[in-house]
Amino acid sequence: MITNSSDNERCNTIAENLKRIRENIADAAVKAGRSENSVRLMAVTKTVDAEFINYSIDNCGVDLIGENKVQEFLGKRDLLHLNGVEKHLIGHLQTNKVRKIIGEVDMIQSVDSFHLAEEIALQAAKCGITAKVLLELNLDAEVTKTGFDSSGFFDSLEKISELKNIEVCGLMTVPPVELTGVELERYFDKIHSVYSDVKSKNLNGFNMQMLSMGMSGDYQIAVKHGSDLVRVGSAIYGARIYNK
Numbered sequence: 288m289i290t291n292s293s294d295n296e297r298c299n300t301i302a303e304n305l306k307r308i309r310e311n312i313a314d315a316a317v318k319a320g321r322s323e324n325s326v327r328l329m330a331v332t333k334t335v336d337a338e339f340i341n342y343s344i345d346n347c348g349v350d351l352i353g354e355n356k357v358q359e360f361l362g363k364r365d366l367l368h369l370n371g372v373e374k375h376l377i378g379h380l381q382t383n384k385v386r387k388i389i390g391e392v393d394m395i396q397s398v399d400s401f402h403l404a405e406e407i408a409l410q411a412a413k414c415g416i417t418a419k420v421l422l423e424l425n426l427d428a429e430v431t432k433t434g435f436d437s438s439g440f441f442d443s444l445e446k447i448s449e450l451k452n453i454e455v456c457g458l459m460t461v462p463p464v465e466l467t468g469v470e471l472e473r474y475f476d477k478i479h480s481v482y483s484d485v486k487s488k489n490l491n492g493f494n495m496q497m498l499s500m501g502m503s504g505d506y507q508i509a510v511k512h513g514s515d516l517v518r519v520g521s522a523i524y525g526a527r528i529y530n531k
């Protein structure tokens with residue numbers, strides 16, 4: 288429940304932010320010759336208190352949320368008004384936590400190794416479900432972080448397509464933070480062309496329909512380059528406060 292006036296003010300800001308971001312997304316889509324409703328908005332809710340997430344769901348039409356950490360999501364889930372809301376895991380997932388999250392989210396966007404895909408397939412089979420996932424691709428091999436690098440990625444596609452109980456619905460990417468301007472546009476473009484490539488392969492168990500790219504600082508650029516789903520956190524809820 289929102290009771291005090293500073294919380295109230297924060298809620299108003301969240302509502303205004305969402306309105307503006309949706310307008311920006313629609314504008315960017317139309318400018319790129321796409322329909323204004325062609326891009327989904329995910330509200331990234333990591334570190335955000337349940338009351339503000341609920342406000343955005345109940346009053347601002349948020350119908351898709353993203354969380355980074357298994358523990359954090361499972362810890363606050365019971366406080367959230369999740370009826371009719373899709374939940375995606377977007378943060379790095381350790382294989383030993385797969386068991387805990389399988390069946391609890393609608394999609395795992397952060398599949399960054401064959402090993403992880405294999406474990407997801409195994410645990411999904413145990414639950415009698417097919418897990419929907421995106422493959423996280425990182426085209427900047429010089430920077431070590433999460434995501435398949437391009438050689439590992441192409442090598443893994445065939446192997447992943449042989450797994451049961453896992454459905455690859457598309458790609459996700461987080462561009463290296465240092466990329467800006469033309470370089471960033473090029474990066475998004477490259478990811479988009481890999482996405483189209485993979486889609487045209489019609490691999491078994493792949494149902495490519497979603498390219499997840501764009502965050503608070505670059506979602507309009509990502510939409511320009513073909514993103515179907517933008518993941519926006521701080522531009523909605525304000526700067527994150529860690530370690531509360």
Ligand SMILES: *Cc1c(COP(=O)(O)O)cnc(C)c1O
Pocket residue numbers: 331333355377378461502503504518519520521522
């Ligand atoms: C935190 C996070 C986001 C949202 O970041 P903002 O810059 O706050 O919009 C998007 N995607 C992933 C994978 C994240 O970890």
